[in-house]
Amino acid sequence: MLLAIDLNLLAEQIKATSFLEWIAVSFGVTEVLLARKNNVLLYPAGIIGILCSGFLLVDAKLYAETLLHAYYLVMSIYGWAMWKNRSASGASRISRSTISEQKITWAIAVGGWAFLYFMLTNFTDSDVPVVDAFVSSTAWAGMWLLAKRKLENWIWLNVSNLIAIPLLFHKQLILISLLTIFLFIVAIFGYFDWKKELDQPNAKLKTL
Structure with missing residues (x-):
């Protein structure tokens, strides 16, 4: 019975999805697939998806x-x-996080969670402030590591995805939860693809 209700809800959500929302979702998926391939075009794809989502x-x-x-x-x-910066200050190739970068990542995740939890509990009617803040703050940390082209970005993004999936189901956002499951799976492959490239001696940088 529950499965039938969820399938009906999914069908209703698909029918109600606007053209702009489909564009946003399509470019969001494209962004993750390009990130898995270590392709710099993930960023223009992501920007288009973000702008479309922003209007919505x-x-x-x-x-x-x-x-x-x-x-x-x-x-x-x-x-x-x-990613396009070939100087020493850029992120022209995949690398692992340094101790300093790991500390910054944890600061973003923990500090971001505390900030979002405070905002959600004091200025919104959120009924899941702890989990909602956690999903966003870990995604913040992952996005920062992705910008630095660090292997560990996939771990942080998937921690966020893993918690987001049941949260989205709880909120009856079935279509988005299924998309998040897909992104979770892609991120697993992304981690191992990046690790394989990182471990290859004299691996060539992929920029396109």
Whole structure:
């Protein structure tokens, strides 16, 4: 019975999905697939998806989510520049996080969770502030590592995805939860693809 209800809900959501939302989802999927291939074009694809999502969120008056997407937009532009930067300060090839970068990553995740939890509990009617804040803060950390082209970005993004999947089902967002399951699977392959390339001696940089 529950499965039938979920399938009916999924069918209704698919029918109600706007053309702009399909574009946003399509470019979001494209972004992750390109990231798995270590392809710098993930950033223009991601930016298009973020802008489309931004219009939808503003129209729905989800201003907090809009601000979150604004962060993703800034990080996408920053990451694009970092990936194209061939100097020592850039991120022209895959690498592992240094101790310093690991500390920054944890600071983003923990500090971001505390900030979002405070905002959600004091300025919204969220009924899942702990989990919702955790999903976003770990995604923030993953996006920062992706901009740095660090292998560990996949771990942080999948921690976020893993917690987001049951949360989205709980909120009856079936279509988005199924998309998140797909992204979770792609991220697993992305981690091993990046690790394989990183472990190859004299591996050539992929920029296209």
